Amino acid sequence: MNPSSTRRGALQFGLKTGTALAAASAFPGLISSAYAQSGWPTKPIRLLVPFAPGGSSEIVARSAANELGKTLGQSVFVENKPGAGGNIAMQECAASSDGHTLILGHIGTFAVNPYMYDKLPFDTDKDFKPISLLAKVPSLYVVNANVPAQNLKEFIALARARPGQLNYGSAGNGSAGHLAFEYLKMASNIFVLHVPYRGTGPQLTDLLAGRLDAASVGAPAILAHIKSGKLRCIATGTKERLPQLPEVPTVAESGYPGFEMTQWYGLNAPASMPQAAIDKLAEACARAMRNPQATERLRGDTAQPIGDTPAQYAAFIKTEQARWKQVIARAKIKAD
Structure with a gap:
């Protein structure tokens, strides 16, 4: 699947909405007046998810939205808006x-x-404000049940014996799954073809049907499929083995010391949102991610709830940008 047409749409979308974004930046006083009222939020909050339903983003977003709604006293509804590697939703939020x-x-x-x-x-960096890092999600490396590899070592041997004949899917160029597998390819020096999709859901459909050989996916979205035997987990990207999959070794202990790959999800707002609202949201996120029900729900899906401060989340984003800038340059990853 090739999302290039969607990416072109995103650029057209950007041209149409650029005026709105500029207006929002030019008149912050008009926006801030809405927050002068003590009752913020005054209506339901829309949480854009820049990916198709069915992946780890869906699980984290809905868990957070449910708990935030209780704390803020307004509904927080999730709206999936995939396309262009997440840029369509990002542009809409920024504007x-x-x-x-x-x-x-x-x-x-x-x-x-x-x-x-x-x-x-x-x-x-300029058009968004960080609110809180919500959760980290382990990346799992899996193959469909028909691939003759029981573990990572056997998969790497198979890939080296058949260079370019095996493929792996991802939720799109630049997605966590894409990065995770390219990271593995660099570490193990193998050649496996990349097939980008528009979201984890469509990717999993083909993976389960055997049309894809492998993938790296966030644990919450595929744990049930691993337990049922429809997918085989050959390694985890975590530092230590997962309690839910104690028999599956990490990539690091499979011959690649120091290897680690986890996905992460946070909450961000348009730059026009006043700091008072950001602080209120951050406090709500901290409470939401520490709520026993939310914690149990997320950890049951192997996600690690965080709920930190805007400053901590901002520093984390900077660290991640520095890290993946190097990986992108080495793997020569470009948008379609």
């Missing part, structure tokens, strides 16, 4: 001035796309 639109931050949209695209219709 929003209603004071009630947020976006689910992700390794791809905040740490990868700024270096994978030659030009974006928004500035990732």
Whole structure:
């Protein structure tokens, strides 16, 4: 699948909405007046998820939205808006001035796309404010049940015996799964073809059907398929083995010391949102991610709840950007 047409749409979208974004930046006083009222939020909050339903982003977003709604006293509804590697949703959020639109931050949209695209219709650093890192999700390396490899060592041997004949899918160029597998390819010196999709859901459909050989996917989205035997986990990207999959070794202990790969999800707002609202949201995120029900739900899907401060999240994004800028350059990853 080739999302190039969608990416062209994103650039057209950027041209159409650029005026709105400029207006929001030019008149911050008009926007801030909405927050002068003590009752913010005054209406339901929209949480944009820049990917198709069915992946780890869906699980984290809905868990966070449910708990945030309880704390803030307003509904937080999740709206999936995939396309162009997440840039369509990012542009819409950046241009929003209603004071009630947020976006689910992700390794791809905040740490990868700024270096994978030659030009974006928004500035990732200037047009968004970090609120809180919500959760980290382990990346699992899996194959479909028909691939003759029981573990990572056997898969690497198979890939070396059949260079270019095996493929792996991802939720799109620059997605966490794309980065994770390219990271593995560099570490193990193998050649496996990349097939990008528009989201984890469509990718999993082909992986389960045997039309894809392998993938790296966030644990929450595929743990049930591993348990049922429809997919085989050959390694985890974590530092230590997962309690849910104690028999599966990490990539590091499979012959690649120091290897680690996890996805992450945070909450971000348009730059037009006043700091008072950001602080209120950050406090709500901290409570939400520490709520026993949310914690149990996320950890049951192997996600690690965080809920930190805007400053901590901002520093984390900077660290991730520096890390993946190097990986993108070495793997020569470019947007279609």
